[in-house]
Amino acid sequence: MSDPRLFRLRATFIEQGRLALLSHLEVAHTLERTVRRAGLPYAVSQGFSPHMKIAFGAALPVGVGSTCEIFDLQLTEYVALDAALQALQKASAADLMVQDCRYIEPRAAAASVAFPFSTYRVECADPVEEVQVPASVTVVRKKKPKELLVADYLAEPFAVDGCGATFTLEAKPTGSLRPDVLCGCCEFGSPVVSITRIAQHA
Amino acid sequence: MAAFESLWEELAPLVAKAERPSRYINGEWGCVYKPEADFRLCMVYPDTYELGQANQALRILVNRVNACEGMAAERGFLPAADMCDALREAGLPLCSIESCAPLRAFDAVGITLPHELAATNILEALDLAGIPLHSADRGEDDPFVIGGGPCAFNPEPYAPFFDAFNVGEGEEMLPEGLGLIRALRRQGAARPEVLRALAALPGWYVPSLYEVLDEDAAQQAGSWLSPLAEGVPPVVVKQVYGGFADSPAWEPCIVPYAEVVHDRLNVEVLRGCARGCRFCQAGMMYRPVRERSADNIVESVMEGLAATGYDEVSLTSLSSTDHSQIAEILARLNERLAGTGVRISLPSQRLDAFGVDMAGLVAGQKKGGLTFAPEAGTQRLRDAINKNVTEEDLFGAIDAAFAAGWRRCKLYFMIGLPTETDEDVKGIASLVSRAYDRARKAVPPDQKGSVQISASVALFVPKAQTPFQWDGQISPAEAARRVSLLRRSVKYKAVTVNWHEPKTSLIEAVMSRCGREGAKLVEEAWRRGARFDAWTEHFDEQAWADAAQAVGIDLEAAAQRSLPSSYVMPWSHISCGASSEWLAAERARAAEGRLTDDCTFGPCSSCGICFDLPVRNQLAAPRGKGGAR
Ligand code: SF4
DSSP states (O other), rough: OOTSSSEEEEEEEEGGGGGGSSOOHHHHHHHHHHHHHHTBBBOOOOOOSOOOOOOEEEEOTTEEEEEEEEEEEEESSOOOHHHHHHHHHSSOOGOOEEEEEEEEEESOOOHHHOEEEEEEEEEEEEOOOOOOOEEEEEEETTTEEEEEEEHHEEEEEEEEEESSSEEEEOOOOOOOHHHHHHHSSSSSSSOOOEEEEEEEEE | OOOOOOOHHHHHHHHHSSSSSGTTTOOOOOOOOOOOOOEEEEEEESSSHHHHHTOHHHHHHHHHHHHHHHHEEEEEOOOOOHHHHHHHHHTTTOOSSOOOOBGGGEEEEEEEOOOOGGGHHHHHHHHHHHHHSSSSOOOOSOOOEESSSSSSSSSSGGGGGGGEEBBBBBBHHHHHHHHHHHHHHHHOHHHHHHHHHTTTTTOOOOOOGGGOOHHEEEEHHHHEEEEETTTTOSEEEEOOOOTTSEEEEEEOBBBBBSSTTSSSSEEEOOOOOOOOOOTTTHHHOOSSSSSSHHHHHHHHHHHHHHHHHEEEEEEEEOOGGGSSTTHHHHHHHHHHTTTOOOOOEEEEEEEHHHHHHHHHHHHHHHHEEEEEEEESSSHHHHHHHTTOOOOOHHHHHHHHHHHTTTOOOEEEEEOTTTTTHHHHHHHHHHHHHHHHHHHHHHHHHGGGGGOOEEEEEOOOOTTTTTTTTSOOOOOOHHHHHHHHHHHHHOOOOOOOOOOOEEEHHHHHHHHOOOHHHHHHHHHHHHHHTOOOOOOOTOOOOHHHHHHHHHHOOOOHHHHOOOTTTOOOOOTTTTEESHHHHHHHHHHHHHTTHHHHHHHHTOOOOOOOOHHHHOOOOOSSOOOOOTTTO
């Protein structure tokens, strides 16, 4: 992770429209192809099956969109930021568009752990007055039902405004509560139209 | 005609709930949209997205049609079973990928017929699309349904469902025919008039314009079909794309989001194979051999990788290591791709030391398994099928592979080939056992335990347009007996024999060899629930058995009967270029165990393709020592 001869580029991108239906793995493959199409001087690992040195942020559930996804890419040469951004944008699909990029320290935390808090926006069909949040949610892990206490994960409560609400979840080292699963157990008084991750923070 | 408009809003809730939604969303990298077009084709692969997306024919034909001014081509796939049911329940039709428009709203629907087990899927797709299943029931507002691909070489069991077939390579033939449909429709021509005009184009077969004779009359007349109108040809000759060798090997492609089969850059380095294996339909269908040049291939690979971002390129063809410049191509690509992490792959290995050298050039440090296809266990049977491979070739390949670092090798065989005896079956056991001995000898003493040799055995399926088209398949019981004889004859526990219970092989043989009566069988099987027949978990043996009984076809007899070479087959009005006399002569040579030369190395064996069509073998350099055999 911290080869000092490499340059570490952190890019943010959106995931919207039909492409919110992609799985984490499908997004990962697509981004690797985007980087190759962009012609950036990406670093390649050594060993039996060499692969691009790229790392992805926390997985987004299928069906949840985002305005703030992250990947980290290691480059063998310095590329000016605006040139890198332009190349990436030219190689990106509109609904999976890279928004910006910057260099980060070789030792900076990986994208997957650097931002344990995610803020989501849930949009409903009609104006929302209040959200009824259950105390616990039952999920299936390794084929066994498991009860998660919402309070353990909900870092900031649902803030209602207009046709929706905003809330923040914390990812724990032991696991996380999926935003779509949580919303599925909440009562908004109106059908949920979309869920979007709008910020990731430390 | 149904309105050409996107039904995405209606489909979206179904897609969100489907298993693998990425099968149904469009917007993949490389999609082409032509909203301004006034004539539209939807090219359909009759199976799911992940099986069809990488299909070469689909990709080429969509590109060719999109290259025509005013014409647009989109893709369509059969949804997976869960989505087929969801669409029906919601009352929604099958839609194209790009515009998400109903197939019914297209001017033409092309369906590729990739193998014998896709027939019920074609009916499933037409039914979901709301297009009448039978050509005879289609009206002026319905699309023209056009078939093509390997099974168009015996189109009879599909005939009633299609308005027309393309026989041979569609690069030029399809745009030409679509252009004709478009022009005639503009002039207000009615459907029958358009079909008659199509029948006059080379390579276009319009089944409704023929009368089907009964067996006796057919044998008398020398054909099962007799043209019903003037200008309808008694024999439809396959078309060959003459510009193949000189056209760019970079064929723009779509980069899917979903994981699909062959998900990599596929570059077609040559077309055709003249080795002349007597069971092989592809070898007959794609003759003559046409190679693209090393310069063309290397530049195309670089261009394709830059445009797609793939991390793997496959040099595809029926026999890529036979390319006269293959060593040069691989060396140049290795140099250009060094340090990029991009892998090169070859779809199959030629069975000799040279094949292993070539595999070594692309394997890098990672040496997984190698696969070879000797097909038969004894020299006698290999000669009978014209698989021009000796034990020296096989053992040379094994020595080279295991010395070079490979530890796993899989050998493919067929059981039930014409003239096969128990000696030949035991020969397979002997061959793999000796291959195992050779492999162990070729590796360092401490690694002998890691040597793995396995044999994969498939049941012979007689294919239309091959020298073995007249030969019957052995019965399932006989196949089981021979496989158990084989298993008993293998002397090492470490050598595994894989045999997949071939319930579908019977249907494959029937579909490959039957005439127009087969269409009734297909329709009845589909009505009884058969679909996705190529998927083990979906194949419904009972539906086919019941259907056969209902329509009065004896499946076993249809698959198993052997006929004299003078017998006129139900596809005799379709010519793959190799003449029926030559096929019969090849069958006779098989019985005598006589080999026939590969005409890209040796003399012409007069199969006839180059006599009837303005094409010849076209090699980038002479094939000979050095690079090739
Ligand atoms: S006609 Fe002769 S040269 Fe041409 S493909 Fe047939 S065997 Fe080969």
